[in-house]
Amino acid sequence: DIQMTQSPASLSASLEEIVTITCQASQDIxxxxxxxxxxxxxxxxxxxxGATSLADGVPSRFxxxxxxxxxxxxxxxxxxxxxxxxxxxxxxxxxxxxGGGTKLELK
Amino acid sequence: xxxxxxxxPGLVQPSQTLSLTCTVSGFSLTSNSVHxxxxxxxxxxxxxxxxxxxxxxxxxxxxxxxxxxxxxxxKSQVFLKMNSLQxxxxxxxxxxxVRPWFDYWGxxxxxxxxx
Numbered sequence: 427d428i429q430m431t432q433s434p435a436s437l438s439a440s441l442e443e444i445v446t447i448t449c450q451a452s453q454d455i456x457x458x459x460x461x462x463x464x465x466x467x468x469x470x471x472x473x474x475x476g477a478t479s480l481a482d483g484v485p486s487r488f489x490x491x492x493x494x495x496x497x498x499x500x501x502x503x504x505x506x507x508x509x510x511x512x513x514x515x516x517x518x519x520x521x522x523x524x525g526g527g528t529k530l531e532l533k
Numbered sequence: 534x535x536x537x538x539x540x541x542p543g544l545v546q547p548s549q550t551l552s553l554t555c556t557v558s559g560f561s562l563t564s565n566s567v568h569x570x571x572x573x574x575x576x577x578x579x580x581x582x583x584x585x586x587x588x589x590x591x592x593x594x595x596x597x598x599x600x601x602x603x604x605x606x607x608k609s610q611v612f613l614k615m616n617s618l619q620x621x622x623x624x625x626x627x628x629x630x631v632r633p634w635f636d637y638w639g640x641x642x643x644x645x646x647x648x
Contacts (some may be wrong), residue, residue, distance in 0.1 A: 427594055460634045462578075463629070469601065469627055469638035470570075513578050517633060520583065520591035521569070527577040 428452050432525025436532050438533045445501040447512050447528045454495060455518035461490060461499045465510040472513075474499060493508065536561035537567070537628050537639035544645050545618050551644060554612040555628030562586070562604055565633070566631040567611045569602065571624040572641075579624075584611055618646045 439445050451523065457477040462470035463480035470483040476488035477497055487502040501508055509532055514525040541553035555567060562584075569581035582592040584602045592600050601614045611628060625641040 442547070462635065464578075469629075469641060470635070471638075472634055472636055475634040481634075497641045511577075515578075515580070517631075521593050522583070524570075524578045524580060 427521055428455060428513055428519060428523055430516050430523050430525040432514055432528055434528060435495075435526060436529040436531070437529045439504050440533045441506065442503045442529050443533075445508075445530065447499045447530075448513075449497045449525045451495040451497070451516055455474075455516045457492065458488075458516055458518035459492070459497045460515050460517065461488075462513045462515065463508075463510050464513065470513065504530075510524035535630065535637045537630060537637060539626060539628050539639045539642040541626075541642050541644065543643060544647060546648050547618060547620065547646055550614060550616040551608075551618050551622070552627055553613040553628075553642060555613070555639060557611070557628075557630070559608045560630065562571070562606045562609060562611065566633075568603070568629050568631055568635070569611075569613050570627045570629055570635075573621070573624040581613070581626070593602070605627055620646050624645050 431450040459477045461474040464470040477492040478490045489500045491498045512528045536558045538556050566585045568583040571579050582602045584590050590602050599616050604611045623646045625643050627641045629635040629638045
Protein backbone atom coordinates (compact mmCIF):
# COMPACT_ATOMS: atom_id res chain seq x y z
CA ASP A 427 0.00 0.00 0.00
CA ILE A 428 1.14 3.57 -0.67
CA GLN A 429 1.83 5.50 2.53
CA MET A 430 1.08 9.22 2.77
CA THR A 431 3.07 10.99 5.50
CA GLN A 432 1.49 14.32 6.31
CA SER A 433 3.12 17.10 8.33
CA PRO A 434 2.78 18.84 10.61
CA ALA A 435 0.12 17.05 12.64
CA SER A 436 -0.94 20.37 14.11
CA LEU A 437 -0.25 23.98 13.30
CA SER A 438 -1.02 27.25 15.00
CA ALA A 439 -0.93 30.36 12.82
CA SER A 440 -2.02 34.00 12.86
CA LEU A 441 -4.53 35.67 10.58
CA GLU A 442 -3.03 36.71 7.23
CA GLU A 443 -0.08 34.37 7.77
CA ILE A 444 1.14 31.99 5.07
CA VAL A 445 0.50 28.35 5.96
CA THR A 446 2.03 25.30 4.30
CA ILE A 447 1.10 21.65 4.83
CA THR A 448 2.96 18.82 3.17
CA CYS A 449 2.37 15.20 2.24
CA GLN A 450 5.12 12.80 1.31
CA ALA A 451 4.16 9.80 -0.78
CA SER A 452 6.05 6.53 -0.29
CA GLN A 453 6.27 6.08 -4.06
CA ASP A 454 5.51 7.92 -7.27
CA ILE A 455 1.82 8.85 -7.50
CA UNK A 456 2.07 11.36 -10.33
CA UNK A 457 -0.54 14.07 -9.87
CA UNK A 458 -3.08 11.73 -8.28
CA UNK A 459 -3.23 13.78 -5.12
CA UNK A 460 -6.09 15.79 -3.68
CA UNK A 461 -6.55 17.93 -0.58
CA UNK A 462 -9.62 18.17 1.67
CA UNK A 463 -10.71 20.48 4.44
CA UNK A 464 -12.90 19.22 7.26
CA UNK A 465 -14.65 21.40 9.81
CA UNK A 466 -16.05 20.03 13.09
CA UNK A 467 -19.17 17.95 12.59
CA UNK A 468 -19.02 18.29 8.82
CA UNK A 469 -18.08 16.14 5.86
CA UNK A 470 -14.74 16.87 4.19
CA UNK A 471 -14.70 19.34 1.29
CA UNK A 472 -12.50 19.11 -1.80
CA UNK A 473 -9.96 21.93 -2.09
CA UNK A 474 -7.34 20.82 -4.61
CA UNK A 475 -7.30 17.96 -7.13
CA GLY A 476 -4.68 16.76 -9.56
CA ALA A 477 -2.09 18.10 -7.09
CA THR A 478 -2.42 21.67 -8.32
CA SER A 479 -5.97 22.37 -9.60
CA LEU A 480 -8.33 24.45 -7.49
CA ALA A 481 -11.78 22.95 -6.97
CA ASP A 482 -14.85 24.99 -7.88
CA GLY A 483 -15.73 27.66 -5.35
CA VAL A 484 -12.48 27.38 -3.40
CA PRO A 485 -10.81 30.74 -2.65
CA SER A 486 -7.71 31.52 -4.67
CA ARG A 487 -5.63 31.86 -1.49
CA PHE A 488 -5.45 28.06 -1.54
CA UNK A 489 -2.92 26.47 -3.86
CA UNK A 490 -1.28 23.10 -4.37
CA UNK A 491 2.15 22.17 -5.62
CA UNK A 492 4.29 19.12 -6.24
CA UNK A 493 8.00 18.40 -6.08
CA UNK A 494 8.69 14.79 -6.94
CA UNK A 495 6.80 12.73 -4.37
CA UNK A 496 6.26 15.66 -2.00
CA UNK A 497 3.03 17.59 -2.22
CA UNK A 498 2.17 20.87 -0.56
CA UNK A 499 -0.97 22.81 0.25
CA UNK A 500 -0.44 26.51 0.77
CA UNK A 501 -2.82 29.07 2.22
CA UNK A 502 -1.46 32.43 1.21
CA UNK A 503 -3.28 34.60 3.79
CA UNK A 504 -4.95 32.65 6.57
CA UNK A 505 -8.57 33.59 7.31
CA UNK A 506 -10.77 32.64 10.24
CA UNK A 507 -12.90 30.37 8.04
CA UNK A 508 -9.82 28.32 7.11
CA UNK A 509 -9.62 26.77 10.56
CA UNK A 510 -10.14 23.03 10.45
CA UNK A 511 -8.39 19.78 9.67
CA UNK A 512 -6.72 19.19 6.33
CA UNK A 513 -6.11 15.83 4.66
CA UNK A 514 -4.29 14.70 1.56
CA UNK A 515 -5.41 11.64 -0.40
CA UNK A 516 -3.61 9.58 -3.00
CA UNK A 517 -5.75 8.13 -5.76
CA UNK A 518 -2.93 6.65 -7.85
CA UNK A 519 -3.66 3.07 -6.94
CA UNK A 520 -5.99 1.08 -4.72
CA UNK A 521 -6.13 0.95 -1.83
CA UNK A 522 -6.39 4.73 -1.76
CA UNK A 523 -4.79 6.27 1.31
CA UNK A 524 -5.18 9.47 3.29
CA GLY A 525 -2.52 11.40 5.11
CA GLY A 526 -2.87 11.53 8.86
CA GLY A 527 -4.33 15.04 8.85
CA THR A 528 -3.18 18.51 9.94
CA LYS A 529 -5.17 20.39 12.55
CA LEU A 530 -4.95 24.09 11.81
CA GLU A 531 -5.69 26.48 14.66
CA LEU A 532 -5.55 30.22 15.14
CA LYS A 533 -2.74 31.61 17.22
CA UNK B 534 -28.57 18.05 -7.74
CA UNK B 535 -26.04 15.50 -6.57
CA UNK B 536 -26.81 14.00 -3.16
CA UNK B 537 -25.61 11.02 -1.16
CA UNK B 538 -27.23 9.83 2.04
CA UNK B 539 -26.01 7.09 4.34
CA UNK B 540 -28.36 5.02 6.46
CA UNK B 541 -28.00 2.14 8.86
CA PRO B 542 -28.12 1.10 12.50
CA GLY B 543 -26.48 3.39 14.97
CA LEU B 544 -25.52 0.58 17.33
CA VAL B 545 -24.11 -2.82 16.51
CA GLN B 546 -22.98 -5.51 18.91
CA PRO B 547 -19.43 -6.83 18.81
CA SER B 548 -18.93 -9.77 16.43
CA GLN B 549 -22.09 -8.87 14.53
CA THR B 550 -22.41 -7.65 10.93
CA LEU B 551 -22.77 -4.01 9.92
CA SER B 552 -25.00 -3.17 6.97
CA LEU B 553 -25.04 0.35 5.59
CA THR B 554 -26.80 1.84 2.58
CA CYS B 555 -25.78 4.87 0.56
CA THR B 556 -28.69 6.23 -1.49
CA VAL B 557 -27.61 8.57 -4.25
CA SER B 558 -29.45 11.01 -6.48
CA GLY B 559 -28.50 13.34 -9.29
CA PHE B 560 -26.11 10.89 -10.95
CA SER B 561 -25.91 7.34 -12.22
CA LEU B 562 -23.99 4.55 -10.50
CA THR B 563 -23.16 3.08 -13.89
CA SER B 564 -21.25 6.23 -14.83
CA ASN B 565 -19.77 7.12 -11.44
CA SER B 566 -17.86 5.36 -8.70
CA VAL B 567 -18.79 5.53 -5.02
CA HIS B 568 -16.38 5.01 -2.16
CA UNK B 569 -16.77 4.55 1.58
CA UNK B 570 -14.60 6.48 4.04
CA UNK B 571 -14.76 6.22 7.82
CA UNK B 572 -13.60 8.36 10.72
CA UNK B 573 -13.27 7.05 14.28
CA UNK B 574 -14.19 9.60 16.94
CA UNK B 575 -11.50 12.28 17.19
CA UNK B 576 -9.32 10.58 14.58
CA UNK B 577 -8.45 10.95 10.90
CA UNK B 578 -10.09 9.75 7.72
CA UNK B 579 -9.65 6.14 6.61
CA UNK B 580 -10.44 4.91 3.12
CA UNK B 581 -12.65 1.82 3.42
CA UNK B 582 -13.39 0.72 -0.11
CA UNK B 583 -14.88 1.42 -3.50
CA UNK B 584 -17.33 0.19 -6.08
CA UNK B 585 -16.37 1.42 -9.50
CA UNK B 586 -18.74 2.42 -12.26
CA UNK B 587 -18.23 -0.93 -13.97
CA UNK B 588 -19.16 -2.79 -10.78
CA UNK B 589 -15.72 -3.96 -9.68
CA UNK B 590 -14.59 -3.35 -6.12
CA UNK B 591 -11.47 -2.50 -4.14
CA UNK B 592 -11.01 -2.70 -0.39
CA UNK B 593 -8.79 -1.41 2.39
CA UNK B 594 -6.13 -4.07 2.89
CA UNK B 595 -6.74 -4.28 6.63
CA UNK B 596 -10.51 -4.71 6.22
CA UNK B 597 -10.60 -6.83 3.09
CA UNK B 598 -11.37 -10.13 4.80
CA UNK B 599 -14.45 -8.68 6.56
CA UNK B 600 -15.78 -6.27 3.95
CA UNK B 601 -18.13 -6.39 1.00
CA UNK B 602 -19.40 -3.52 -1.13
CA UNK B 603 -22.18 -3.96 -3.66
CA UNK B 604 -24.85 -1.93 -5.39
CA UNK B 605 -28.34 -1.91 -6.88
CA UNK B 606 -28.20 0.46 -9.82
CA UNK B 607 -31.97 0.38 -10.33
CA LYS B 608 -32.45 1.76 -6.84
CA SER B 609 -29.37 4.04 -6.93
CA GLN B 610 -28.04 2.39 -3.80
CA VAL B 611 -24.61 1.24 -2.69
CA PHE B 612 -24.26 -1.23 0.17
CA LEU B 613 -21.48 -1.82 2.67
CA LYS B 614 -21.37 -5.00 4.71
CA MET B 615 -18.69 -5.61 7.30
CA ASN B 616 -18.70 -8.67 9.52
CA SER B 617 -17.04 -9.57 12.82
CA LEU B 618 -17.34 -6.02 14.06
CA GLN B 619 -15.00 -4.84 16.82
CA UNK B 620 -15.03 -1.75 19.00
CA UNK B 621 -12.31 -0.29 16.74
CA UNK B 622 -14.89 -0.17 13.94
CA UNK B 623 -16.79 2.53 15.83
CA UNK B 624 -16.75 5.49 13.46
CA UNK B 625 -18.67 7.86 11.26
CA UNK B 626 -19.08 6.17 7.88
CA UNK B 627 -19.28 8.42 4.82
CA UNK B 628 -20.09 7.57 1.22
CA UNK B 629 -18.64 9.81 -1.44
CA UNK B 630 -18.72 10.16 -5.20
CA VAL B 631 -15.51 9.97 -7.21
CA ARG B 632 -14.94 12.02 -10.36
CA PRO B 633 -12.07 11.07 -9.98
CA TRP B 634 -11.78 13.06 -6.78
CA PHE B 635 -14.21 13.00 -3.86
CA ASP B 636 -16.40 15.84 -5.08
CA TYR B 637 -19.61 15.10 -3.18
CA TRP B 638 -19.98 13.50 0.25
CA GLY B 639 -22.86 12.25 2.30
CA UNK B 640 -23.41 13.66 5.78
CA UNK B 641 -22.14 10.45 7.35
CA UNK B 642 -23.70 7.95 9.73
CA UNK B 643 -22.35 7.26 13.18
CA UNK B 644 -21.90 3.57 13.97
CA UNK B 645 -21.11 2.50 17.51
CA UNK B 646 -19.94 -1.03 18.22
CA UNK B 647 -20.86 -1.88 21.78
CA UNK B 648 -22.67 -4.49 23.81
